[in-house]
Amino acid sequence: MAAVPSAADACNNDRKRQSIFGNTMSDRSESDRVSAWGRVAEDGTVFVRTASGERAVGSWRAGSPGEGLAHFQRRYDDLNAEIVLLERRLTLGGVDPAGIAGSARRLLDSLDEAAVVGNLDALRVRLEAVLARTEERRIVLAAERAERTARIAAAKEELVAEAERLGRSSEWKTAGERFRTLAEEFRAVGSLDKRTDSALWRRITGAREEFTRRRTAHFAALDTQRAHSRERKEAIIAEAESLVDSTDWAGTTVRYRTLLADWKSAGRAAKDVDDALWNRFREVQDVFFSRRNAANAERDAELQENQVQKEQVLAEATALDPADTERSLRRLRELQDRWDQIGRVPRESAGALERQMGAIGDKLRDAADARWAQRSIAASPFVTRLRESVAKLEAKLARAQAAGSSQEIAETEAALATQRAWLAQAEN
Numbered sequence: 001m002a003a004v005p006s007a008a009d010a011c012n013n014d015r016k017r018q019s020i021f022g023n024t025m026s027d028r029s030e031s032d033r034v035s036a037w038g039r040v041a042e043d044g045t046v047f048v049r050t051a052s053g054e055r056a057v058g059s060w061r062a063g064s065p066g067e068g069l070a071h072f073q074r075r076y077d078d079l080n081a082e083i084v085l086l087e088r089r090l091t092l093g094g095v096d097p098a099g100i101a102g103s104a105r106r107l108l109d110s111l112d113e114a115a116v117v118g119n120l121d122a123l124r125v126r127l128e129a130v131l132a133r134t135e136e137r138r139i140v141l142a143a144e145r146a147e148r149t150a151r152i153a154a155a156k157e158e159l160v161a162e163a164e165r166l167g168r169s170s171e172w173k174t175a176g177e178r179f180r181t182l183a184e185e186f187r188a189v190g191s192l193d194k195r196t197d198s199a200l201w202r203r204i205t206g207a208r209e210e211f212t213r214r215r216t217a218h219f220a221a222l223d224t225q226r227a228h229s230r231e232r233k234e235a236i237i238a239e240a241e242s243l244v245d246s247t248d249w250a251g252t253t254v255r256y257r258t259l260l261a262d263w264k265s266a267g268r269a270a271k272d273v274d275d276a277l278w279n280r281f282r283e284v285q286d287v288f289f290s291r292r293n294a295a296n297a298e299r300d301a302e303l304q305e306n307q308v309q310k311e312q313v314l315a316e317a318t319a320l321d322p323a324d325t326e327r328s329l330r331r332l333r334e335l336q337d338r339w340d341q342i343g344r345v346p347r348e349s350a351g352a353l354e355r356q357m358g359a360i361g362d363k364l365r366d367a368a369d370a371r372w373a374q375r376s377i378a379a380s381p382f383v384t385r386l387r388e389s390v391a392k393l394e395a396k397l398a399r400a401q402a403a404g405s406s407q408e409i410a411e412t413e414a415a416l417a418t419q420r421a422w423l424a425q426a427e428n
Contacts, residue, residue, distance in 0.1 A: 019045055025424075029107055033318055035342045036049075036077075036320040037049050037117050037119060038069055038071075038073075038117035038118075038120050039065075040065035040068050040069055040071065043059075043414075044060050044061045044068070044073055045058075045059055046059060046060050046068055046069065046117065047057045048072070048116065048117045048118070048120065050120050050121055051121050057072060057114070057115045057116060057117060058072060058115045059396065060072075063094065067341050069089050071151065072115065072116055072117035073116075073118055075115060075116045075117075076114075076116035076117055076118030076120075077118070078116075079114060079118075079123065080118070080123065081108070081128060082103075082107060082166075083104075083123060083126055083130070085131050086100055086103055086104055086107075086127075087126070087130060090133055090134065097134040097135075097137035097138045097141065098134075098138065098162065100130065101130075101131055101134035101135070101138070104127050104130040104131050104132065104134065105128055106125040107123075107129070108124065108128065111123060111124055111127075125179050134285055142233050144356055148190070152189050152190040152191070152192055153192060153196070154177075155189045155190075156186060156189055156192070156197075156200050157188070157200070157217055159182055159185060159186050159204065160200050160203045160204055160207075162178075163171060163179070163182055163203070163207040163208065164181070164203065164207045164294060166178055166179060166182075166207060166211055167206075167207030167208065167210040167211045167214075168210075168211075169211065171217070172213075172215050172218065175211060176211070176215070179208050179211065182204060183204070186204065198414040200270075214264070224265055224364075226267070226268065226269045226273075227269075228267070228268050229267040229268055229269045229274075230261075230269040230273055230274075230277065231271075232266040232267075233266050233269065233274075233281070234277065235264045236259050236262055236263055236266070236281065237280050237281050237284065238279065239259060240256065240259055240281060240284040240285065240288075241284050243255060243256070243288065244287050244288050247295075249292045249295060249296070249349070252288065252292075253289075253292065253355065256285055256288065256289075259281075263281065296319060300346065303344060303345050303346045304345075306342050306343050306344060306345045307349050307353070308312070309342045309347060310339060310342050310353050311353070311358075313335050313338055313339050313342070313357075314356055314360075316335055317332060317335045317357060317361075318360060320332060320360070320364060320398055322364055322367035323367070324361060325364060325368040325371055328364050328367075329364055329365070329368060332360070332361060332364055333413040333421045336357070336361070339357060380426070382426060383423065383426045383427060386419060386422055386423040386426055389419050390416065390419045390420055392424055393412060393415055393416040393419055394416065396408075396412050397413060397416060399411065400412050
C-alpha cells in the first residue's frame with residue numbers, strides 16, 4: 001500500500017501535473033467521477049472499481065475523502081498521459097516499436113497494482129491495442145529489414161559476380177580501374193551480417209588478386225615479345241639498308257614488299273622504340289623508291305616518245321587502200337617493221353595501239369582473201385556452165401514472150417529462177 005502524502009505535497013504535485021499534461025478531468029463534478037470509479041472508506045482506505053471488483057489502492061488522511069479521491073484520479077491521469085505518449089510515438093516514423101512495446105508491457109503489468117482511481121479496464125484495452133500495433137509495426141519493419149537485407153545481398157552478389165568476371169578479363173586498363181571503384185560501391189551498398197560481408201569481400205579480393213596475377217604475367221610476356229620484335233625489326237632494317245643502292249628495280253621492289261610483310265608480322269616493340277624503328281625503315285625505303293621513281297620517270301619519257309612514233313605509223317597504216325591489196329599489204333609489212341623497231345610504249349597505251357594496228361592488218365588481209373575468192377569462183381567450170389544455162393533460158397523466155405505462148409513462158413520462167421538461184425549460191 002502506498003504511503004500517505006501530506007496535503008501540501010499533494011497540492012504541489014497536482015499543480016505540476018496540470019502544468020505538464022493539462023486538466024484531464026471531465027466537465028462532470030468531482031463527486032460524480034469519484035463515485036463511478038472508486039471510493040474512500042471510513043478508515044481512509046481508497047478503493048478503485050474494476051470489472052473484476054474493488055481493490056485497495058492506498059490510504060488518504062491528509063484531507064477530505066473527495067480530495068483523496070481527486071488525488072488518486074490525478075495519478076490515474078498521469079498514467080493515462082504516459083499511454084497517450086506511447087500512442088503518439090506509434091504515429092512517428094523511425095521509432096523502434098520494441099521500445100514502445102516494452103514500455104506498454106511494463107504499464108500493462110503494473111495496472112493490477114497501480115495506486116490510481118479511474119477506468120483501468122479502458123487503459124488495459126488501450127495498452128493491449130498499443131502492443132498489437134507495435135507487433136504489426138515490428139512485422140512490417142522486419143519485412144522491410146528482410147527486403148533491405150535481400151536488396152543489399154543481391155547488390156553485393158552482383159558486384160562480386162562482376163569482380164569475378166573482371167578477374168578473367170584481359171582488358172587490363174578498364175578492368176583495373178573498375179576494381180578500384182568496386183570497393184567503394186561495395187561499402188556504399190550497405191552492411192549485412194559480418195560473416196556474410198566478410199565472405200563476399202573475400203571473393204572480390206580473390207578475383208582482384210587473380211586479375212593482378214594474370215596482368216603481371218601478361219606484361220612480363222609482353223616485355224619478352226617486345227624485345228624479340230625489336231631484334232627482328234632491327235634485322236629487317238639492316239637488310240633494307242643493304243638494298244638501298246640496288247638498280248634491280250623490280251626484284252628489289254618485291255623484296256621490300258616482303259620485308260614490309262615481315263615487319264607487320266614481327267609484332268610491336270615498346271611504342272617509343274617501335275616508332276623510332278619504323279621511321280628508320282621508312283627512310284631507307286624512301287631513298288630506294290625515290291631513286292626508282294626517278295629512273296621510271298626517265299624511262300616513261302622515252303616510252304612516251306615511242307608512243308608518238310607508233311601513232312604516226314598507225315596513221316599511215318590507216319590510210320592504206322583495201323582495194324589495192326597487193327600494194328597495201330607490201331606497205332603494211334614495211335610499217336610493221338618500223339613498228340617493231342620503235343620499241344615499248346607506256347603500258348596504259350600499249351594494248352589500244354596494238355589492237356588498232358592488228359585491226360588494220362586484218363582488214364587488208366580480209367580484202368585480199370575476198371578478191372582471191374572472187375577470182376576462183378569466176379574461173380570455176382561449174383559457174384561457167386550455170387551462166388551459159390541462164391543465158392540460154394533468158395533467150396528462150398524472150399522467144400516465148402514474143403510468140404505469146406503462156407505455157408512455155410511459165411515453164412521457162414520457173415527453170416530460169418532455179419538456174420539463177422544456183423548461180424547465186426555458186427558465186428557466193
